[in-house]
């Protein structure tokens with residue numbers, strides 16, 4: 001079953017690379033569908049590809065990606081163990097903010113990625129991803145580091161690593177929030193308690209008399 005999902009995810013990536021649903025296809029070098037295993041316990045959703053991501057066709061490969069790798073390593077996770085994508089799969093010119101109609105056009109890809117990867121925890125990086133995944137819930141300043149549970153899935157809003165590169169004061173918040181992610185993962189990924197051993201059977205009455 002998971003093989004089928006991984007194959008379907010690969011087909012979805014191919015659709016993204018050929019997508020012309022919004023105007024960003026005209027200015028991209030490469031679309032950036034996402035990378036990582038399928039299924040995966042942790043999925044990371046950022047805003048949109050930047051300069052380096054657009055050149056390489058991979059998410060989070062610039063300075064923000066290096067900071068993300070450091071934060072993941074801090075809680076014992078590697079880049080290879082998590083699935084990473086963005087709300088927008090193509091770079092907006094000059095890294096401008098995503099426009100609502102672009103995010104809307106791209107939304108079905110993210111929805112399908114969530115269905116196929118089936119994460120237990122989604123790390124929501126920055127205000128644009130927050131607005132797309134948890135619309136109307138509140139600002140990133142208020143919600144960062146909190147757990148928002150929706151059925152069997154938890155969302156954790158976090159500052160975007162690129163924002164922390166611009167404002168060093170946010171790095172400490174990001175580190176503390178990632179520590180909380182580790183605590184949460186330890187709780188939800190804990191193996192189930194073993195079934196209690198059945199009580200020994202009572203010896204038959206005849207046998208009791210002989211003892």
Ligand code: SF4
Nearest residue numbers: 019021022025090106
């Ligand atoms: S941003 Fe999304 S909807 Fe727009 S062209 Fe790229 S893949 Fe298609």
